[in-house]
Amino acid sequence: NAGVTQTPKFQVLKTGQSMTLQCAQDMNHNSMYWYRQDPGMGLRLIYYSASEGTTDKGEVPNGYNVSRLNKREFSLRLESAAPSQTSVYFCASSRRVGGQWEGASYEQYFGPGTRLTVT
């Protein structure tokens, strides 16, 4: 059982280059997320997808775009990379434990992360 997979594991970009981070989950979860983690800070939500065909902005969406390709796959694109986007990026999916959408409990499962450096 692979869980949540991410590619690539490492990437170095020059300022202005573009790239897409890939994420896939095999747990049949409806919801998927993209986070970034910077030293000394908690994770910050970039975008999330509540279900196939929907995406919404999180706390730090500027400079990123996402595509929910199907139920399994959720990609993150950097159109013109900047040094401020140097970070570790995590993809996650979640299953609802109980309750309705707002106020429900969602247990999140994470991929291994992509370490991105922009020079």
Added chain:
Amino acid sequence: KQEVTQIPAALSVPEGENLVLNCSFTDSAIYNLQWFRQDPGKGLTSLLLIQSSQREQTSGRLNASLDKSSGRSTLYIAASQPGDSATYLCAVGDYQLIWGAGTKLIIKP
């Protein structure tokens, strides 16, 4: 705006000790609180999820408590082992989580 704080940022204790990690949040109207573990260079693993109507959850040597009125949660680790060394993060929310920066725990053999 909800803010989540974890103090201390790092903690080192001898093997075998019982220890408590702290998490505080500013808005007591939370839905749920989760504790995660992160090993170096790896993703996060969910440890415990406390729903807003619950006061604690237990899994093996781990016990997490939630006191919404005081804006606090604690993660209790009994009989610590070197394998418990990791960064522990707490997060509050429902489908959108607000995260603390984590406590890096080192268990010395």
